[in-house]
Structure formats: C-alpha cells, structure tokens
Amino acid sequence: MDWATPPDLFQELDAKYNFEVDVCATPENAKVETFFDPETNGLDQKWAPRTCWMNPPYGRDIVKWMKKAFDESEKGALVVCLVPSRTDTAWWHDYAMQGKIQFLRGRLRFVGAPSTAPFPSAVVIFHPRSFRGIMARITHQKKQDDESKVSL
Numbered sequence: 598m599d600w601a602t603p604p605d606l607f608q609e610l611d612a613k614y615n616f617e618v619d620v621c622a623t624p625e626n627a628k629v630e631t632f633f634d635p636e637t638n639g640l641d642q643k644w645a646p647r648t649c650w651m652n653p654p655y656g657r658d659i660v661k662w663m664k665k666a667f668d669e670s671e672k673g674a675l676v677v678c679l680v681p682s683r684t685d686t687a688w689w690h691d692y693a694m695q696g697k698i699q700f701l702r703g704r705l706r707f708v709g710a711p712s713t714a715p716f717p718s719a720v721v722i723f724h725p726r727s728f729r730g731i732m733a734r735i736t737h738q739k740k741q742d743d744e745s746k747v748s749l
Contacts, residue, residue, distance in 0.1 A: 599626060674725060677723075701717065
C-alpha cells in the first residue's frame, strides 16, 4: 500500500528545511524533483551532504531506512523522517532516539488512505554530525555559564 505524505505537512517541513532529495519515493509520490525510487533504491545511494526527506515503508524494512538515515547524518546529511511513533520497537530506540523527535498531534491522513492512520506519527530529524557537535559545545558552554551564575 502506497500512502503518500500529507501535502500540508510536507510543505511546512520543506519551508523550514528546503529538501534537496526524496530518498524513498515513487515517481507518483515524490515530493522533491530529485528522488530515489525502488529501481534506484535509496538504501544503495549516497545521501550526504544533502538535505533529505524520508517517508519510508512502514513494514519490517523500516529499520534499514532508519539506520541508513542515521548513518548518512554521520556523513553530513540532514535527514527528516516521517515515521510511525513506535516507541516500543528496537529501531525506535536504536535510531529514532538518536535524532530530534517531534511527535505529531492526532492521526495523519495520508494521501491515498481511506481514513486517518491507525497509529500516531512522529518526525525524526537527524542533523549532521558537525551540527550535533556544535550544539553539544553550545549546550555545554551554556551549562557552565549557568553554573557560574549560581550565588552562594
């Protein structure tokens, strides 16, 4: 079953991130001019250093897509993933929790679906390693600054 990303959600995220490639698409549902379809297989392609959109298949192979997204962020890609909020699964703990998670309120209605999804959804953002390093240093410095302001 091919459930395409809701256009309003994609437009909101694209306005913020300006996607360069849809890494997991079909010609019928691609959200970006440059995309990888089943024939070109995004799992076999290099994503970094681009800004990537990913709405992967939600079956057993989702772990492969989440691993690839995380691995490519380690190489410099920014990857924004629309995934089911499956907080009880190994892939969620192994990969999704390594990114920034935004839980979506309510249930999405995917294009082509007869009704809303039977599960909650989340957007997981894997920032490039360089960005994570900068943010960690800023957070560490802020913590040190806050601690130095404590009066006795």
